[in-house]
Amino acid sequence: MPKVKLPRKSTTIDMTAMCDVAFLLLAFFILTTKFKPSETLTVVTPNSVASKVAPQDDVAMVTIDKDGKVFLSFSEDAPKKEVIEALNTNRTLGLTDAEMTNFTKGPFIGVPISQLKSLLQQPAETWPQLKYTGIPVTDTLNNELVDWMRAVKTAFQGIRMNLLVKGDNASRYPSFKGVIDAFKKNDELKFQMVTNPEGVPAGTELYNTNLRRGAGQTPAEE
Amino acid sequence: MAEMDTSSKGGGKKGPGVKKGKKLSTRVDLTPMVDLGFLLITFFIFTTTMSQPTAMRLFLPKDTEKPEEQNKAKESGALTIMLSKNDVVYYYEGILAPDASNFKTTNFKEIRDIILNKKKNTKAEDFVVVIKPNAESSYKNVVDMLDEMTINEVKRYALVDISPVEDQLIRVTEGGSPAPAAAPATK
Secondary structure (H helix, E strand, O other), rough: OOOOOOOOOOOOOHHHHHHHHHHHHHEEEEEHHOOOOOOOOOOOOOOOOOOOEEEOOEEEEEEEOOOOOOOEEEEOOOOHHHHHHHHHHHHHOOOOOOHHHHHHHOOOEOOOHHHHHHHHHOOOHHHOOOOOOOOOOHHHHHHHHHHHHHHHHHHOOOOOOOOEEEEEOOOOHHHHHHHHHHHHHHHEEEEEEEEOOOOOOOHHHHHHHHHHHHHHHHHHHH | OOOOOOOOOOOOOOOOOOOOOOOOOOOOOOOHHHHHHHHHHHHHHHHHHHHOOEEEEOOOOOOOOOOOOOOOOHHHHHEEEEEOOOEEEEEEEOOOOOOOOOOEEHHHHHHHHHHHHHHHOOOOOOOOOEEEEEOOOOOOHHHHHHHHHHHHOOOOOOOOOOOOOHHHHHHHHHHOOOOOOOOOOOO
């Protein structure tokens, strides 16, 4: 047995450095959280096993809330000005330049075209507080989304548009059908539905395929 | 009465507590601060990465009036699924019999087995699932059913309008007053 008296060392560690690192990391994460624009449209989306992430650029999004009201919105980089100009020409709404600029600032549109001019006269910041009836889509003879989609298609010419549908769980099928019909009339047959991610149930075919694909990739080194 | 002695008499310091006036200890233990810092970090980690919603792709077939362009599906290989309110699912295989003998009712949990069963018994190129939601089904039902297609790897499926006959059948099955078929006849 060594006859060494274990020298008593101080066990206090200077935590300053650790604290610095912690706050640096925290600052990084605070700055990199992108704040979602405060949505007044609360939509509970369904779950699905789809694994592709919803695109964020060049997005034209149709939102269906729980009462079946349909709203149209765009991502920041979308050509909103061209959309409203095209709609103005198609439907001869007689919008002024100021109103069209107001459109580009607004978060979403949820009014029939007849009320569009009066909506655009109000400043864009007040829009989230107003009450909306949504864009009418259920009437097959007057599906206004068709006109909107035509304008959107004209505006997005040359750009690869991502068409998204964000529906609420409780919305009924007729609204969804109206939206799909509007897409079909404008020949927009490819679109994506925004959902929450969900794990693939174990034992199903998709699960097995994913396993095989996962196992097959490692030796193949794709 | 008693006075609070704030002088650090040997508070971590070795040596005798020499009375040198009021020498306060300036050592602050930073451990709780670091704990809080890491707590906030984990909070932000979770809220940033988990806020990405996923997107489900859906491709619609073109609406054609010409019968020769419409996908020819063998009747025996077709499974028609109808969606109604309260998450009820109706289905039948092949063509709807005139006396509706093959019209069955189920729910979302069992539909997977039914789909797999049919898939096993049919040749791959003949198997097609036709999804017909009625006016009272919810968006969630439709998305769940489309999800089932992906989960069970059904390659051919279609989302179409419900026919008045089927709608009537559902109404009768649900026991509501058999109202005259007021379903808007879509072209």
